[in-house]
Amino acid sequence: MKANLLRFPKPSTVYRRMIENDRLTQKVRLQALAALQRPTRTLLFRLISSPDTPSRLLALAAERYEVAILKTELRQNARQRSPQTTPTDN
Numbered sequence: 001m002k003a004n005l006l007r008f009p010k011p012s013t014v015y016r017r018m019i020e021n022d023r024l025t026q027k028v029r030l031q032a033l034a035a036l037q038r039p040t041r042t043l044l045f046r047l048i049s050s051p052d053t054p055s056r057l058l059a060l061a062a063e064r065y066e067v068a069i070l071k072t073e074l075r076q077n078a079r080q081r082s083p084q085t086t087p088t089d090n
Helices: 011-020 026-035 041-049 055-081
Strands: none
Touching: 011 026, 011 041, 026 055, 041 055
16 A cells, blocks of 8 residues: 655646746746746746736846747648658659
8 A cells, every 4th residue: 555645746837836926026937937948827927927927037037938939830730741751752
């Protein structure tokens, strides 16, 4: 029988909660956003669209959102350009 172990949240979950917490200082929220390797686009969009987001956090979120969109576009373009069949030597 498995022992009931405490389940601790993943670091990315803690960072996301810190970013969205308005009571924390701007510096802490900036560090949490910088620490996230791959923030979700929904989180970034929520930060960008909120009128209460501090300017520095807004700038970093916009930059990270642009990178996420560009990566998605690159992936889609790579799929479209990849050949469906392998070329054969004649």
